[in-house]
Amino acid sequence: MKEKFHLLSEVPFLADLSQQDRIECAREFHWEIYPKGAVLIEAGKMPVAVYILEEGKLDSEDKVLGMVSLVTGKAATETIRSLEPVRLLTIKAEDFARILLRWPQIYSTIIGNLTDNLAETHQMLSASRYKEVLRSAIQLTRYKDKFYGIWGSVKTTHEVERLFKKLQQTEGHLLIRGERGTGRQMVAWYAHQQLFGETAPFVVLNGQRFEQQWGYLLKEEKKAAESSYAAFTFEDIAAGGTLFIQEIDQITPELQIRLAQVLGTAHHSCLVIGSIQEDTKHKDPQLMPELAACFEHSYSIAPLRERKRDIPIIAQGIVESLAQKHQRNVPVLTSEATQLLLSHNYRQGNVTELIQVMERAFFLADQDVIGLEQIFFGPTAEKIGSKINLLQWGFFKSLFKSRKLLHSLQWISAVLFLLLIVGLVFLPQLPLTMKVFVLVWGLWWPSLAILSPLLGRLWCTFCPFSKIMEFVQDRYHPKRPLPALFVKYDYLMVSVLFALIFWAEIFTGMRSHMLFTALLLLVIQGLAIIVSVLYPRHAWCRHFCPLGGFIGTASIGSLLEVRADAAVCLNKCTTFDCYVGRDGVKGCPMSQHLPYLDNNLDCKLCFKCVSNCQHENVQVNLRVPAREVWHLTRVNQGYAVFIGMLMGILFPIMVFEPLHGSMPPNQWQLWFTLTYLLAALLGGALGWWLGKPFKTKAASKRIKLVFAFIPLIIGGHIVYQIGYIPGINDLFLGMGYYEETGMQTLFITAKSLGYGLAVFTGILLTAITVGLTLHQYSKAKNINH
Numbered sequence: 098m099k100e101k102f103h104l105l106s107e108v109p110f111l112a113d114l115s116q117q118d119r120i121e122c123a124r125e126f127h128w129e130i131y132p133k134g135a136v137l138i139e140a141g142k143m144p145v146a147v148y149i150l151e152e153g154k155l156d157s158e159d160k161v162l163g164m165v166s167l168v169t170g171k172a173a174t175e176t177i178r179s180l181e182p183v184r185l186l187t188i189k190a191e192d193f194a195r196i197l198l199r200w201p202q203i204y205s206t207i208i209g210n211l212t213d214n215l216a217e218t219h220q221m222l223s224a225s226r227y228k229e230v231l232r233s234a235i236q237l238t239r240y241k242d243k244f245y246g247i248w249g250s251v252k253t254t255h256e257v258e259r260l261f262k263k264l265q266q267t268e269g270h271l272l273i274r275g276e277r278g279t280g281r282q283m284v285a286w287y288a289h290q291q292l293f294g295e296t297a298p299f300v301v302l303n304g305q306r307f308e309q310q311w312g313y314l315l316k317e318e319k320k321a322a323e324s325s326y327a328a329f330t331f332e333d334i335a336a337g338g339t340l341f342i343q344e345i346d347q348i349t350p351e352l353q354i355r356l357a358q359v360l361g362t363a364h365h366s367c368l369v370i371g372s373i374q375e376d377t378k379h380k381d382p383q384l385m386p387e388l389a390a391c392f393e394h395s396y397s398i399a400p401l402r403e404r405k406r407d408i409p410i411i412a413q414g415i416v417e418s419l420a421q422k423h424q425r426n427v428p429v430l431t432s433e434a435t436q437l438l439l440s441h442n443y444r445q446g447n448v449t450e451l452i453q454v455m456e457r458a459f460f461l462a463d464q465d466v467i468g469l470e471q472i473f474f475g476p477t478a479e480k481i482g483s484k485i486n487l488l489q490w491g492f493f494k495s496l497f498k499s500r501k502l503l504h505s506l507q508w509i510s511a512v513l514f515l516l517l518i519v520g521l522v523f524l525p526q527l528p529l530t531m532k533v534f535v536l537v538w539g540l541w542w543p544s545l546a547i548l549s550p551l552l553g554r555l556w557c558t559f560c561p562f563s564k565i566m567e568f569v570q571d572r573y574h575p576k577r578p579l580p581a582l583f584v585k586y587d588y589l590m591v592s593v594l595f596a597l598i599f600w601a602e603i604f605t606g607m608r609s610h611m612l613f614t615a616l617l618l619l620v621i622q623g624l625a626i627i628v629s630v631l632y633p634r635h636a637w638c639r640h641f642c643p644l645g646g647f648i649g650t651a652s653i654g655s656l657l658e659v660r661a662d663a664a665v666c667l668n669k670c671t672t673f674d675c676y677v678g679r680d681g682v683k684g685c686p687m688s689q690h691l692p693y694l695d696n697n698l699d700c701k702l703c704f705k706c707v708s709n710c711q712h713e714n715v716q717v718n719l720r721v722p723a724r725e726v727w728h729l730t731r732v733n734q735g736y737a738v739f740i741g742m743l744m745g746i747l748f749p750i751m752v753f754e755p756l757h758g759s760m761p762p763n764q765w766q767l768w769f770t771l772t773y774l775l776a777a778l779l780g781g782a783l784g785w786w787l788g789k790p791f792k793t794k795a796a797s798k799r800i801k802l803v804f805a806f807i808p809l810i811i812g813g814h815i816v817y818q819i820g821y822i823p824g825i826n827d828l829f830l831g832m833g834y835y836e837e838t839g840m841q842t843l844f845i846t847a848k849s850l851g852y853g854l855a856v857f858t859g860i861l862l863t864a865i866t867v868g869l870t871l872h873q874y875s876k877a878k879n880i881n882h
């Protein structure tokens with residue numbers, strides 16, 4: 098507040114206000130931060146706010162922007178952008194109009210400062226022009242672009258039409274009740290349109306801020322009428338049109354009575370529509386009987402979840418009007434997407450929520466189909482704890498933004514991979530082939546288990562399977578959308594494929610068999626290519642890849658993450674470049690829409706979103722490990738099955754591997770296969786039982802607890818893998834010291850140290866995560882009580 102007051106003391110148009118008034122006025126202003134290149138004022142359009150520059154650089158000499166246009170009612174003559182990140186004190190156009198009405202001396206100071214056009218200044222000083230200015234700033238005729246005018250099924254449409262007819266036939270004010278987002282404003286706007294037409298004033302006031310912004314006008318109407326600036330009554334604000342008072346029950350009882358007196362008079366210069374929000378937060382509307390009696394008509398809008406048959410009709414109507422507006426084909430909503438729309442409860446925002454979901458889906462759909470992957474619901478990702486954004490340093494920024502560098506590294510890895518296959522198949526005797534073969538099993542595979550919990554899916558950044566698959570996909574474009582079945586049950590496919598590969602590796606002794614290894618790699622690559630030719634983006638990586646499933650699960654709690662500030666995405670972004678792509682760089686291969694990305698499972702760290710986002714809103718963060726788990730919301734909950742399976746197979750691989758030499762091979766293979774199969778099935782079933790039901794959008798406590806065991810389970814897999822690191826058995830770590838008896842040494846094998854670290858870290862992180870998850874839930878329970 099102090100900072101606002103200090104900045105406002107420096108702007109000339111508030112110079113004539115007393116200190117107390119300036120403090121009051123400062124409450125209407127808000128801080129906003131814009132990235133470099135943000136368009137604040139657009140030439141030919143009315144500004145939506147007045148901006149006062151506090152920090153940063155604009156391509157304008159002026160420190161105060163938008164004010165002259167709002168006062169003169171003329172559109173801006175030039176576009177103004179930020180040349181670097183800027184911090185601004187802003188006030189919305191309608192709030193600016195209110196402060197002009199509240200303190201007419203501000204208006205006169207502004208006019209006084211516009212000395213370069215005296216004739217116009219003189220003209221504008223007249224009271225009638227003043228009223229015009231105020232009205233144009235606060236009447237929201239832009240509503241016509243905001244609403245779709247789709248009411249839903251025949252029943253709902255008839256109901257609304259009946260109401261409009263009644264309003265046309267009988268005079269009287271209207272009271273609308275309904276939950277947040279049910280469309281009370283839309284009904285008000287269309288009623289206004291039917292009665293007065295689009296161009297008549299449609300003024301929106303808010304009951305919550307009514308006393309602060311309008312109370313004095315009602316209380317001192319007579320005194321105000323004597324003023325040369327505000328020579329009109331309260332109802333005159335919307336004379337000839339509609340005065341829409343949102344949350345009318347939030348007005349103080351004293352003012353409600355005064356308002357009832359004004360509305361109770363015989364002559365009305367405008368239609369008044371009041372709206373009341375009715376939901377769990379506002380169970381008991383406090384509308385005074387005197388005011389309630391002023392409304393001859395009333396209408397209650399049912400929540401969307403109670404009229405589900407309206408949902409597909411509204412959704413279809415939205416995409417149709419968007420398609421018409423943007424001259425695109427009308428996208429088809431798949432039946433699975435419609436089912437998903439029907440299954441949601443819309444408690445967050447009713448029709449408004451559905452509109453937002455459908456608008457987003459329309460712009461995200463790259464083909465003329467809207468499927469499950471384009472429907473994003475519910476809360477956006479939360480900002481959790483403090484993080485260090487690596488992009489704040491130039492080195493990392495150019496590293497992650499440089500597509501060329503990442504491309505080159507991916508190509509190097511793809512060529513090495515192809516050379517490895519050639520070596521394994523055709524030149525197995527070559528000493529180099531043997532060395533590389535040992536390294537693949539001894540270093541690459543264990544390092545996936547060891548490094549993913551720290552660095553996330555960094556392997557995917559350079560993965561040759563992905564590069565080769567993408568190369569083929571660029572030539573053979575996929576045409577069809579991914580079937581919903583694959584999206585719904587991807588965790589099962591990943592679990593089965595992973596269990597199969599692990600079994601094949603141990604059963605066939607693949608670690609010492611070059612041809613089998615080559616075959617396995619070729620099968621994975623072949624499947625990846627087939628999926629990428631059939632389906633868009635990296636469907637293989639997101640829904641099928643067993644390696645991706647493993648390292649994705651391991652990376653849930655990793656130190657590294659890619660995230661965006663959801664507030665910037667929702668309020669400033671209209672292009673969704675992170676999902677759609679830009680300037681030849683494709684959108685997110687994993688079909689992620691950044692404001693909804695809240696975990697690492699399905700982010701393959703390709704960094705395309707970093708270079709695609711025009712708002713510089715994507716961050717590559719270092720964070721506290723494992724913290725993500727107790728904040729999980731939108732995670733693929735089916736992965737509870739995968740986690741259970743990962744845990745289950747630990748038993749046979751730990752127990753049967755050492756018995757390899759002590760049993761006849763056939764017997765060992767049989768017992769191993771049976772135990773492995775049973776353990777994988779039991780583990781998966783346990784994960785499913787603990788995590789079910791998977792239907793809820795937000796992760797439940799049980800899901801979080803299943804995910805909390807990831808560090809321990811991955812620790813178990815690391816213990817298994819460590820034994821295969823070449824030379825690990827011969828490596829010792831120790832120290833020595835002299836004593837009277839001679840040199841004393843203490844040492845430990847690197848393998849034991851690795852085991853200890855993996856188990857200790859796994860137990861510690863799991864214990865912390867389980868503890869914090871339970872603590873969070875008991876805290877929430879206490880608050881609810």
Ligand code: SF4
Pocket residue numbers: 556557558560561562563625637638639642643644645646701
């Ligand atoms: S998900 Fe699989 S194929 Fe895709 S990049 Fe990762 S490891 Fe490679």
Ligand code: SF4
Pocket residue numbers: 661665666667670671672673674675676691692709710711712713714715
């Ligand atoms: S990350 Fe960038 S491109 Fe994506 S939605 Fe947010 S602001 Fe838009």
Ligand code: SF4
Pocket residue numbers: 659675684685686687688689694699700701702703704705706707
């Ligand atoms: S584009 Fe961004 S969100 Fe999508 S996979 Fe790549 S790094 Fe992750």
